[in-house]
Amino acid sequence: MTQKRVVVLGGGGGAGMVLRALPLDTHKTAIIAVTDTGRSTGIARQIGGNMPAPGDVRSTIANMARDEGIAKLLQHRFDGTMISQLDGMALGNLILAALFRESQSFADAVATLAHMADCAATVLPVSEESSQLCARLIDGSDVVGELAVRTPRKAAILYCRLEPHVRALPAVIQAIQDADLIVIGPGSFYTTLHAVLLPEGIRAALTECRAQVVFVANTTTQTGQTEHLDSVGHVSHLVGLLGVGVIDTVILNTRAPSEAQRNRLTTDLVHALTATPNEIATIEQMGVRVIAQPLCELPHETRALWNKQDTLRHDPDALRGVFASLLA
Numbered sequence: 001m002t003q004k005r006v007v008v009l010g011g012g013g014g015a016g017m018v019l020r021a022l023p024l025d026t027h028k029t030a031i032i033a034v035t036d037t038g039r040s041t042g043i044a045r046q047i048g049g050n051m052p053a054p055g056d057v058r059s060t061i062a063n064m065a066r067d068e069g070i071a072k073l074l075q076h077r078f079d080g081t082m083i084s085q086l087d088g089m090a091l092g093n094l095i096l097a098a099l100f101r102e103s104q105s106f107a108d109a110v111a112t113l114a115h116m117a118d119c120a121a122t123v124l125p126v127s128e129e130s131s132q133l134c135a136r137l138i139d140g141s142d143v144v145g146e147l148a149v150r151t152p153r154k155a156a157i158l159y160c161r162l163e164p165h166v167r168a169l170p171a172v173i174q175a176i177q178d179a180d181l182i183v184i185g186p187g188s189f190y191t192t193l194h195a196v197l198l199p200e201g202i203r204a205a206l207t208e209c210r211a212q213v214v215f216v217a218n219t220t221t222q223t224g225q226t227e228h229l230d231s232v233g234h235v236s237h238l239v240g241l242l243g244v245g246v247i248d249t250v251i252l253n254t255r256a257p258s259e260a261q262r263n264r265l266t267t268d269l270v271h272a273l274t275a276t277p278n279e280i281a282t283i284e285q286m287g288v289r290v291i292a293q294p295l296c297e298l299p300h301e302t303r304a305l306w307n308k309q310d311t312l313r314h315d316p317d318a319l320r321g322v323f324a325s326l327l328a
Contacts, residue, residue: 003025003026003027004023004025004026004027004180004181004327005026005027005029005175005178005179005180005181006022006026006027006028006029006179006180006181006182006183006323006327007029007030007031007175007176007179007181007182007183007211008022008028008029008030008031008182008183009031009126009182009183009184009185009193009196009197009202010030010031010032010033010183010184010185010186010187010192010193010196011032011033011036011056011059011060011187011188011192011195011196012032012055012056012057012058012059012060012063013059013187013313014185014186014187014192014216015030015032015056015060015063015187016030016059016060016062016063016064017063017186017313017314017316017319018183018185018186018216018319018323019060019063019064019120019121020063020064020316021314021316021317021319021320021323022320022323023320023323023324023327026327027122028064028120028121028122029121029122029123029124029175029179030060030064030121030122030123030124031124031126031172031175031176031196032056032057032060032123032124032125032126032196033053033056033126033187033191033192033193033195033196034052034053034054034056034057034106034125034126034127034130034131034195035052035053035131035132035133035146035162035191035195036053036055036056036146036191037053037132037145037146037147038055038146038147039088040055040077040088040089040090040093041053041054041055041093042147043085043089043093044089044090044093044094044096044097045097045130047094047097047101048096048097048100048101049100049101050130051096051097051100051106051130052106052125052127052128052129052130052131053146054092054093054096054097054100055090055093056192057096057110057123057125058074058075058090058092058093058095058096058113059075059092060121060123061074061092061110061113061114061117061119061123062074062075062092062117064117064119064120064121064123065117065118065119065120066117066118066119066120067116067117067118070116070117070118071117073091073092074090074091074092074095074113074117075090075091075092076090076091076092077089077090077091078091092113095113096109096110096113099112099113105128106125106128107124107125107128107169107171110123110124110125122175124169124171124172124175125169126168126169126172126195126196126199126202127166127167127168127169127172127199128169129164129166129167130166131162131163131164131165131166131199132144132145132146132162132163133145133146133149133160133161133162133190133191133194133195133198134149134160134161134162134163135148135149135157135158135159135160135161135190136157136158136159136160136161137154137155137156137157137158138155138156138157138158139155141155144163146191146195149190149191149224149225150188150190150191150222150224150225151224152223152224152269153224154224156227156228157190157225159241160190160194160195160198161198162195162198162199165199165200166199166200167199167200167201168199168200168201168202168205172201172202172205173201173202173205176202176205176206176209176211177205177208177209177210179209179210179211180211180212180327181211181212181214181323181326181327182206182209182211182212182213182214183214183216183323184197184213184214184215184216184238184247185215185216185217185218186216186217186218186219186313186314187218188222188225189218189222189225189226189229189234189237190225190226191225193238194241197241197242203241203242203243203246206242206246207242207243207245207246212248212249212326213246213247213248213249214247214248214249214250214251214326215235215238215247215249215250215251215288216250216251216314216319217231217234217235217250217251217252217253217273218234218273219253219272219273219295219296219312219313219314220265220270220271220272220273220312221270221271221273222270223268223269223270227269227270230273230279231252231273231275231276231279231283232279232282232283234273235247235250235283235286235288236286239286239288244286244287245287247288248288248289249288249289249290249291249326250283250288250289250290250291251291251292251293251295251319251322252273252275252279252280252283252290252291252292252293252295253273253274253275253292253293253294253295253296253314254274254275254292254293254294254295255274255294255295255296256272256274256296257272257274257296257312258298261312265312272296272312274296275290275292280292291322293318293322294318295314295315295318295319295322296312296313296314296315297312297313297314297315298315
């Protein structure tokens, strides 16, 4: 029996969760955004010298590493003792910077690190070229750099672009062409999902591919990015970016958060995205099939994340059932 090929487009946390939720007998490829400018990643990009962002790539490799010792080392963060510039630096970012300086190929550096970690998926940077994510806001102003794009208390984002415009890695285009199922998301809507879809060649490949294209919608809004968007708005904006008919199916959450979860989200100026019958009907009128199920994780202790906001995540076990049915 031919092994089904699944391609996941996104970033470290979301892509890793989807990869782990896929059936074990699938061939998994992750296509990862490389425009992050966070503190650790930003410094590593400077060390590498005009290097694409390593953070989400490192995180995906660590999430899928069969060697647990290497996975732990890749995610280890220095505390800045004696050398303040290393405060919060992930060791895996430094390793990728060193590998890049040795080979001058970011794709080769990523492949080497994935081999070292005995990675259970093929991990590809969406591009080998260094670029910055920029956004035009509805007030006509521009912001430059991933960190600025996700900064709270600014005007809503109208659209995003890359500066300079870069090409997708050829292996990325080939993976999309060969796929049986393509999964976009979940992840930060602009700074991850738009960032991974903007390089030249990606949207054309998705338009022409034979695979079913599935969008796993986020379970909450995000400050600085999607405060003003409901489930319909997320799908509509993605359809606007990719074109009508590219997204075949959207996976929506119908499980409402607990009172404790809702209170925590409200404190962080975030609200849950719980699909309603009207929203489902509106999305289906766009020509997009909807799978709406209780997919949000159950109540949990707040996670300590590095320079990121903790929201609600998908339940991997619930998603596993959805992917199994899509691949059947």
